[in-house]
Amino acid sequence: MRATSRPAFELASRRVARRHEGLGRIFAGLALLAIAGPFLVSVIAAVLADALDEPSLRSFSLHALVMTLPGVLAALGLSFLSALFATTAVGRKGPVRVAADAAGLRFASGAVERSIPRAEIRSGMVLSDLHVRVELRLRRGWVMEVHVAREDEGARLLAALGIGPTERRVAVALGSVHRELAAGCVGLPLFMVLWLIVIAEISPPVTIPGSSAPIVAWFALTLLSTWLLRRAARPTQVVVGTDGARIERPFSSVWLPYAELDSVETRGDRLVLSRRGGGIPLVLRTGDTMTEALAQRIRDAHEGAASGAALRGAEALERRGRDLAAWREDLGKLFAGGDYRAASLTPEDALHSLDDASAPRDRRVGAALLLRIAGYPEAQEHIRVAAGTTADDALRAALESAAEDEVDDAALARALR
Known part of the structure; x- marks a missing residue:
């Protein structure tokens, strides 16, 4: 970031x-x-x-x-x-x-x-x-x-x-x-x-x-x-990230991306997260001390995610069913042999997609891989910071794998499964 x-x-x-x-x-x-x-x-x-x-x-x-x-x-x-x-x-x-x-x-x-x-x-x-x-x-x-x-x-x-x-x-x-x-x-x-x-x-x-x-x-x-x-x-744990909220109950876990979140309401000591399309809302008993602070944190993160606009051509970063080897090879071509000025996507474009909380999971991972392939300065630090902002466990594991000195394709495949 x-x-x-x-x-x-x-x-x-x-x-x-x-x-x-x-x-x-x-x-x-x-x-x-x-x-x-x-x-x-x-x-x-x-x-x-x-x-x-x-x-x-x-x-x-x-x-x-x-x-x-x-x-x-x-x-x-x-x-x-x-x-x-x-x-x-x-x-x-x-x-x-x-x-x-x-x-x-x-x-x-x-x-x-x-x-x-x-x-x-x-x-x-x-x-x-x-x-x-x-x-x-x-x-x-x-x-x-x-x-x-x-x-x-x-x-x-x-x-x-x-x-x-x-x-x-x-x-x-x-x-x-x-x-x-x-x-x-x-x-x-x-x-x-x-x-x-x-x-x-x-x-x-x-x-x-x-x-x-x-x-x-x-x-x-x-x-x-x-x-x-x-x-x-x-106790139930709520993990609020830049791209969504994860609710971890004793025997289950629910991932709620901000793209699916319609509204955040407080009703006494309860926090109500309503889904778009009229799905069953998530109701969490938070306690009077925590309710409004947690609600405001989710609202702020939701607004921040909604304000990001995807770049034209950023969909080229997505995996789209390709195996990892073919995906990484195609990502390398986006920088046109390292000539950033002639490339279809610049390092700044990749950074934007990496930080875009509303982007699909594989697009953000593709942006991380593209930065590593291009040898962009401080790419690992940018990727680690992005991993630290997400509440999506699978995305965080994939980004952490992409930030390693030697990218572990097996770990990356498991995270993107």
Whole structure:
């Protein structure tokens, strides 16, 4: 995506804080491991004892199983730490001077100064509940909160950083991520007891003495049930890109290109996305805090996608049923042997098609390949930035493949399938 000049912006914030969602996820994983680890070790030891006819392994299996109980207690403590790190924002109360520009963010409070490079900031949104704040998601799991006086200040801060509907995709979870953790920590011991009772009732008449089959069945059924419960508790996630929105529910995913989006409405704590042609609208329960911010983000991105106009001749970039080798060969001919002035499409035309959120998937990938074939300066960076703006998983995978030093045709074919 071509760089544009953006005006710098400064404000005085009454509070700047950050929290570590990534560390919260690590403790969540440790909490599940504290319960599942002893169970897994017990099952492996039981299977080996059965295969090797080794009594000491059977004894070890029993002792490992007993360790599941303290594992549950440890998981409770780890779950508390997970929630603490993921939800508690720690920082300085104002006034904090905040400056934003293309280089990143700078904070100054008294004699203390700190900066965050723009490359560390992945996405951002303006949220309004009791306080108006800008929430910036950084790499390595950090989340930065900058409190602002008005929503327009938050919008100007994001604009100065280049985080707008045409710059970055953003993923928003509609609900607490701790529901999934709680479901796993509660579900695993619960299903262990439940399936133990069931298998103890049915195993004697159908298994041979000393067989480890009931233990393996107990382990498999417990893990499968726990996985299903965790998956059902997973909050819906909305990924807003420059070309559409993807709604990821616990057991399904819906891709809604902006070309099919008719309107975005808010009804209390619900977000309604209506399709063109009168299809069934998508209704999402977002919560009062998130509804309007998410709706506005989708509207802005929708308007940005609609404003782009396709170039004449850009359809030549599309695959149109050709195999990859023939497609790439034909793309190379569009630059007329590298003479940009005599070419039917220029590098600027290819950049336009690459950035055009309303263009078909294969046209944008064709534009990326054309830039690589022509050896256009900084082609890889342009392609990677374009991949970072889309909410279409298949397109992002194809663009990331096209940006590699050696384009992987097999990966490209899978992404375009």
